[in-house]
Amino acid sequence: MNLNPPQGENYAHPQICFFHVLFKGAALAFYILSALFVNNFVIIFVITVLLAALDFWVVKNVSGRILVGLRWWNEINDDGESVWKFESLDQESLDRMNKKDSWLFWWTLYLAALVWIIFAIFSLIRLQADYLLVVGVCLTLSIANIIGFTKCRKDAKKQIQQFATQTITSRFSSTLQTAFSAV
Numbered sequence: 048m049n050l051n052p053p054q055g056e057n058y059a060h061p062q063i064c065f066f067h068v069l070f071k072g073a074a075l076a077f078y079i080l081s082a083l084f085v086n087n088f089v090i091i092f093v094i095t096v097l098l099a100a101l102d103f104w105v106v107k108n109v110s111g112r113i114l115v116g117l118r119w120w121n122e123i124n125d126d127g128e129s130v131w132k133f134e135s136l137d138q139e140s141l142d143r144m145n146k147k148d149s150w151l152f153w154w155t156l157y158l159a160a161l162v163w164i165i166f167a168i169f170s171l172i173r174l175q176a177d178y179l180l181v182v183g184v185c186l187t188l189s190i191a192n193i194i195g196f197t198k199c200r201k202d203a204k205k206q207i208q209q210f211a212t213q214t215i216t217s218r219f220s221s222t223l224q225t226a227f228s229a230v
Contacts, residue, residue, distance in 0.1 A: 058147050060113055067110040067152060070102035071159040074185060078166065092181050099185040106156065106192050111199075114148040119195035133199040156196065160189040 058064050074095055081091040112118045116136035124130050136144075163186040170179040 058145065058151070060145070060148055063110050063113050064148060064151050066105055067114065068155055070098055070105055071155055074098035074102055075159065075162055078181065078185070088177055092177075095181050096184050099188050102159075103188040103192060107195065110152060111192075111196055114144075114152040115196070115200075116144050117196055117199040119199040121195075131195070131198060135199060156189075156193055160186065160193055163189055 077098055078095045085091055118134040120132050122130050122132060163182055167182045167186060170182055
């Protein structure tokens, strides 16, 4: 992944980008600042997890669909098995996606999880099991989005390759049929 944002283009969806970053930043900032100003663990837990849940929902249902053209969800089938479902735009639409939007989406997704991991390490070192619980919930939500969108991106690439293979195969077979029917 490129560390620098793409040059020469602006964000296509600045409001979506703002909210994509806002809830991540709000959850992280509240968690950090609450240790200084709030003396009630329940309030810290509830507000931090609520902000992380809002971030999870915005990323999963809004910014992922608009900024990178991907959407995922998980269902339980009749046998009780967990089944991942993926949606993505077609290749032409994916190619037109704004590179800066996509860069922001992926980097903030991974960076937020990295920060939660660092907070988890600090909680372990300081032997704060209660704060480790808060960080664990937030990290779980963050990693769920990473796994969902990474699987979705891989599935989209696989579908594009299958479509290309089917198209080439059908063109080749129709060319052969045309060639042999003329004989």
